[in-house]
Amino acid sequence: MNIEASAPGKCILFGEHAVVFGQPAVAVALEQRIHVSIQPIEAEEWTLEGNKFNPRKHPHLSTLRKLLWPTKDGAPALSIEIHGNIPRASGLGSSAALSVAASAALRAARGRWVIESEQGPVWTEGYSSEIEDTDAYTGLNSGIRTTMYHKKELHLFGNDALDLDECSIIGHAVEAAAQGGRASPMDASTCAHGGVILLSEQIESDNEYLYQRQLDMDDGKRTWELHELGVPKGGEEVYLVIGNTGVHAPTADQVAKVSKAIQDEPERMKEIETIGLIARRGIEALKNGDYEAVGRAMTENHVMLRGLGVSCHELDDLVRAAAPSSLGAKLTGAGGGGCMVALTRNPDITSEAIKTAGGKALVSKFGNEGMRLETPHCEPFWSPQIHPD
Numbered sequence: 335m336n337i338e339a340s341a342p343g344k345c346i347l348f349g350e351h352a353v354v355f356g357q358p359a360v361a362v363a364l365e366q367r368i369h370v371s372i373q374p375i376e377a378e379e380w381t382l383e384g385n386k387f388n389p390r391k392h393p394h395l396s397t398l399r400k401l402l403w404p405t406k407d408g409a410p411a412l413s414i415e416i417h418g419n420i421p422r423a424s425g426l427g428s429s430a431a432l433s434v435a436a437s438a439a440l441r442a443a444r445g446r447w448v449i450e451s452e453q454g455p456v457w458t459e460g461y462s463s464e465i466e467d468t469d470a471y472t473g474l475n476s477g478i479r480t481t482m483y484h485k486k487e488l489h490l491f492g493n494d495a496l497d498l499d500e501c502s503i504i505g506h507a508v509e510a511a512a513q514g515g516r517a518s519p520m521d522a523s524t525c526a527h528g529g530v531i532l533l534s535e536q537i538e539s540d541n542e543y544l545y546q547r548q549l550d551m552d553d554g555k556r557t558w559e560l561h562e563l564g565v566p567k568g569g570e571e572v573y574l575v576i577g578n579t580g581v582h583a584p585t586a587d588q589v590a591k592v593s594k595a596i597q598d599e600p601e602r603m604k605e606i607e608t609i610g611l612i613a614r615r616g617i618e619a620l621k622n623g624d625y626e627a628v629g630r631a632m633t634e635n636h637v638m639l640r641g642l643g644v645s646c647h648e649l650d651d652l653v654r655a656a657a658p659s660s661l662g663a664k665l666t667g668a669g670g671g672g673c674m675v676a677l678t679r680n681p682d683i684t685s686e687a688i689k690t691a692g693g694k695a696l697v698s699k700f701g702n703e704g705m706r707l708e709t710p711h712c713e714p715f716w717s718p719q720i721h722p723d
């Protein structure tokens with residue numbers, strides 16, 4: 335008996351790094367996915383792909399274990415298998431996809447206690463935007479995001495126990511923990527909801543509003559309003575071609591580098607604001623289905639990211655190679671290595687150009703399904719004890 339969930343990778347069209355400072359940004363879910371499968375085992379220790387689980391090597395899974403699978407409360411050891419086709423540590427959201435898929439699998443594996451009310455089931459446990467504030471990271475440490483009424487009546491399981499808001503809150507908290515407390519909710523929300531996700535400093539009335547997220551950082555509190563953009567008209571005729579440099583650069587290091595640059599020279603905040611302006615222009619173009627203008631904004635965004643110091647010559651080479659056959663191209667994710675993305679109507683020609691320039695190419699259509707429970711009717715392995723009233 336196993337429980338399996340999957341989540342897509344993501345690529346960022348506009349606004350990486352600037353979004354950490356609260357500027358607008360857009361990310362798109364990719365066709366490439368990660369699958370996490372879990373199974374209870376009769377053992378003291380978890381296993382990961384057949385080997386003893388090492389929490390220090392896998393901080394994301396280790397934080398998730400603390401949140402959703404407390405061994406001290408009797409949760410059984412698990413065997414975890416991970417497979418998929420999102421390259422790791424390459425700016426395509428593999429860690430957010432892993433966190434979101436694993437949080438869904440763990441939630442399905444413990445089910446959810448609710449009480450009945452006239453409005454339907456009311457959670458007695460879990461993480462939700464409706465509870466307290468939306469600072470996932472600080473909440474994670476203090477535990478304020480979990481409600482626990484001491485009365486439980488109904489146990490939901492399978493798909494009924496799952497909630498995309500919860501998966502993305504947990505995913506964001508796990509990312510923030512891995513990035514030294516500096517992370518936007520962009521990756522986790524895109525991997526959870528799929529499609530095209532817009533983050534803004536304000537609620538955008540003409541888009542489907544999801545929720546607000548907040549995070550206290552060392553240099554102040556951030557607030558993001560998240561929306562689902564849907565695939566804009568004409569989206570079925572354009573493709574994202576990802577070029578992987580094969581150079582690994584941890585996100586936390588790149589985020590810290592930008593933070594230090596701004597700390598050292600506060601006037602460089604203008605560059606962050608300019609990325610915000612370009613993103614805003616790109617968002618308008620996207621809403622109008624004007625993919626030529628979307629591509630131009632992407633290319634301008636790359637120039638700004640280069641100026642910020644998060645590109646590298648391998649990324650610049652692939653961006654240059656993709657440019658003639660695409661509408662626009664830029665690095666995507668934290669940079670310093672990892673991947674670039676080109677928006678193109680000619681995916682084969684753009685892929686060939688990237689390969690000739692020394693990169694690995696992946697093609698994805700525009701906007702894809704979010705988190706999915708692959709075993710929708712599964713029974714829980716364990717559930718937390720009922721507290722006495």
Ligand code: MEV
Nearest residue numbers: 350351517518520667668
């Ligand atoms: C990483 O995929 C995107 C960054 O903007 C970091 C973040 O949003 O947390 C670089």
